[in-house]
Amino acid sequence: MSQDNHILISDPTLRDGNHAVSHQLTAKQIALYCSAADRAGIPIVEVGHGNGLGASSLQVGLAAIDDFTMLTTARDNLKSSKLAVHVIPGFATIEKDIKPAIEYGVDVFRVAAHCTEADVTERHIHFCRNEGKTVFGVLMMTHMADRFLLAEEATKMQAYGAEAVILMDSAGNYLPSDVVEKVSHLVETLSIPVGFHAHNNLGMAIANSIAAVECGALILDGCARGFGAGAGNTQLEALIAVLERMKYSTGVDLYKTLDAGNLAERELMKVIPTISSTSIVSGLSGVFSGFLKPVNRISQEFGVNPRDVFFELGRRKVVAGQEDIIIEVAKSLKGSKYDE
Amino acid sequence: MMNKIAAFINEDLTRIHSSVASQLSESYGQCFFITGGAGFLGTWLCEWLMYLNRTENAGIKVYVLDREKNRIQERFENELQRGEMVLLNYDVRSLTEIPREVNYIIHAAATPDTSFHASCPIDTMSSVAEGTASMLRAASRLNNLKAILNVSSSAIYANSDMTTLTEDSTSLPFSHSLAAVYPESKRYAEKLCQAARNELRLPIVSIRPFTFCGPYQNLSSPWILNTFINDALNKRPIRIYGDGQTTRGVMYGADFSVWVLVILLHGKSGNVYNVGSDNPVMAYELANYVAKNFSFTPSIMLNTSLAKINDRTYLLPDTYQVKKDLNLTTFTDLELSISRTVTWFTQIYK
Numbered sequence: 001m002s003q004d005n006h007i008l009i010s011d012p013t014l015r016d017g018n019h020a021v022s023h024q025l026t027a028k029q030i031a032l033y034c035s036a037a038d039r040a041g042i043p044i045v046e047v048g049h050g051n052g053l054g055a056s057s058l059q060v061g062l063a064a065i066d067d068f069t070m071l072t073t074a075r076d077n078l079k080s081s082k083l084a085v086h087v088i089p090g091f092a093t094i095e096k097d098i099k100p101a102i103e104y105g106v107d108v109f110r111v112a113a114h115c116t117e118a119d120v121t122e123r124h125i126h127f128c129r130n131e132g133k134t135v136f137g138v139l140m141m142t143h144m145a146d147r148f149l150l151a152e153e154a155t156k157m158q159a160y161g162a163e164a165v166i167l168m169d170s171a172g173n174y175l176p177s178d179v180v181e182k183v184s185h186l187v188e189t190l191s192i193p194v195g196f197h198a199h200n201n202l203g204m205a206i207a208n209s210i211a212a213v214e215c216g217a218l219i220l221d222g223c224a225r226g227f228g229a230g231a232g233n234t235q236l237e238a239l240i241a242v243l244e245r246m247k248y249s250t251g252v253d254l255y256k257t258l259d260a261g262n263l264a265e266r267e268l269m270k271v272i273p274t275i276s277s278t279s280i281v282s283g284l285s286g287v288f289s290g291f292l293k294p295v296n297r298i299s300q301e302f303g304v305n306p307r308d309v310f311f312e313l314g315r316r317k318v319v320a321g322q323e324d325i326i327i328e329v330a331k332s333l334k335g336s337k338y339d340e
Numbered sequence: 341m342m343n344k345i346a347a348f349i350n351e352d353l354t355r356i357h358s359s360v361a362s363q364l365s366e367s368y369g370q371c372f373f374i375t376g377g378a379g380f381l382g383t384w385l386c387e388w389l390m391y392l393n394r395t396e397n398a399g400i401k402v403y404v405l406d407r408e409k410n411r412i413q414e415r416f417e418n419e420l421q422r423g424e425m426v427l428l429n430y431d432v433r434s435l436t437e438i439p440r441e442v443n444y445i446i447h448a449a450a451t452p453d454t455s456f457h458a459s460c461p462i463d464t465m466s467s468v469a470e471g472t473a474s475m476l477r478a479a480s481r482l483n484n485l486k487a488i489l490n491v492s493s494s495a496i497y498a499n500s501d502m503t504t505l506t507e508d509s510t511s512l513p514f515s516h517s518l519a520a521v522y523p524e525s526k527r528y529a530e531k532l533c534q535a536a537r538n539e540l541r542l543p544i545v546s547i548r549p550f551t552f553c554g555p556y557q558n559l560s561s562p563w564i565l566n567t568f569i570n571d572a573l574n575k576r577p578i579r580i581y582g583d584g585q586t587t588r589g590v591m592y593g594a595d596f597s598v599w600v601l602v603i604l605l606h607g608k609s610g611n612v613y614n615v616g617s618d619n620p621v622m623a624y625e626l627a628n629y630v631a632k633n634f635s636f637t638p639s640i641m642l643n644t645s646l647a648k649i650n651d652r653t654y655l656l657p658d659t660y661q662v663k664k665d666l667n668l669t670t671f672t673d674l675e676l677s678i679s680r681t682v683t684w685f686t687q688i689y690k
């Protein structure tokens with residue numbers, strides 16, 4: 001389907017990276033990184049609370065600044081790059097969040113749902129398409145569904161008007177063979193482009209991203225220094241370099257992307273994402289990478305081992321938005337094991 | 341005095357009528373039953389039949405069956421009051437009896453909206469499958485039935501590669517994809533009609549409609565031309581998802597509906613006919629036609645998914661059979677079809 005081995009790069013540094021700093025990115029940081037990304041020619045820059053538009057809350061974390069400030073700051077600093085937002089129906093509503101976001105100049109709406117619940121995206125996708133915006137469907141936590149179910153859910157998004165579907169390995173659980181199995185099937189089933197968003201819990205983010213393009217994905221997500229939830233995402237600078245070496249075109253300037261990576265390390269992050277021991281457990285147990293901070297904090301409060309918490313959360317198949325279960329799990333582990 | 345909508349539709353019907361008058365005279369004094377009668381095709385059929393009553397004193401009666409009632413009630417208030425039309429407001433699956441006076445049935449109940457198919461696959465399949473079965477059972481008890489026309493779909497064809505589709509072209513292979521629920525149910529309904537023709541001796545033709553435009557379409561439906569018009573109406577660039585080379589043939593609603601009437605009245609029982617325009621037009625050309633019908637000139641954006649793709653589809657009917665058997669032709673060319681459609685949405689039906 002690709003015309004010239006072209007891969008569309010979407011950069012969620014300022015959205016997924018917000019998870020890594022408990023949603024505390026400031027307007028100044030957003031302005032600095034957007035300018036750098038724009039200079040590098042990154043086609044799409046995603047901005048917002050880690051859980052997307054309208055998600056700032058006590059339950060999943062209050063952002064340092066509101067959506068209006070984030071998006072208008074980004075807009076002011078993106079000249080060529082498209083401005084994107086992550087939209088989870090429920091957190092984001094059409095009236096309260098999407099209509100204002102359109103006014104603030106958002107170009108691309110990435111409407112996301114848990115991998116088995118694409119039905120909830122219908123109204124949001126319809127609305128954004130009818131407003132003349134580019135709309136991608138995003139399936140999250142895709143390690144939890146087989147390729148056939150993923151294809152059915154992605155087909156729904158296509159029918160609703162999505163112009164691409166992105167598979168998210170939100171837990172960083174995939175191996176390249178999983179990517180090939182699922183992405184190939186989607187590429188075969190859908191008539192719209194397929195994209196892939198990796199997390200690096202098992203050190204597989206670049207390998208998985210490359211596996212995705214090798215079997216037909218046309219869109220890849222990458223973050224500066226891998227700045228993202230948990231062990232982080234595919235490292236953008238490395239991704240661009242590898243794609244160049246493999247003769248894929250991205251339209252992105254490698255040197256300026258390296259500069260943006262340096263700037264991100266200096267200006268955005270207190271700690272560069274690494275594959276911590278807990279992140280590995282998070283990936284193995286198939287729990288959303290964004291659970292890392294609350295699991296560590298709550299485990300410490302209850303005096304339980306966060307690895308046990310992750311495996312129990314994985315057994316319960318929790319998904320983003322169910323962070324309140326962490327306390328329940330920690331409490332039950334404390335009662336059943338640690339008091340003995 | 342005719343309102344704006346009636347006057348606009350009247351212009352179209354008057355323009356076409358003289359070319360098909362002799363073929364429509366069989367409908368005079370007859371009683372029609374239209375399932376899905378408030379949809380795009382159904383409303384146009386009502387327009388034609390009531391036009392014949394107005395201009396030819398044709399004495400036609402129409403029963404309209406549909407879950408939706410507002411459009412028919414608003415548009416045909418007088419005809420409903422006079423008893424020329426009767427609105428039956430329920431689901432076709434609940435149909436147990438068709439009025440005994442009915443001579444002709446057009447079975448058009450189904451939604452072609454792909455969003456609905458995706459979200460409600462069971463309802464999609466059951467309304468086509470069970471609705472067709474209900475209609476056939478009820479039709480089999482009619483004494484004065486002359487013909488049934490079953491509206492199938494061009495979606496039952498396998499994807500073609502730059503070739504026009506004849507009625508014998510390969511149909512969709514069996515697919516595990518949920519996207520196939522609509523074409524699979526339409527294919528089943530065609531086969532059910534064939535079975536009913538054999539077992540119940542019902543006189544049935546089926547049609548496979550392609551791509552249409554014009555009054556009574558819903559601009560929020562995800563059809564290629566609708567989205568272009570919707571963009572331009574909102575003073576936005578016209579967005580084309582791919583490289584603009586996807587190809588369709590577009591037929592105007594007045595032509596589509598009069599073809600359906602002629603096929604119903606004169607088509608050979610057991611036959612299946614493609615219905616649509618065989619004049620190929622690429623998405624980019626369509627967008628240009630739309631653009632030039634607006635007072636400002638909307639720009640045209642290609643590759644709106646931002647990923648560079650060249651995934652083109654080609655959906656064009658071969659209409660040799662219907663033209664040969666029924667002497668039908670295109671009455672509204674592409675340019676006029678689009679100009680009328682844009683006028684409808686900009687000036688008539690805001």
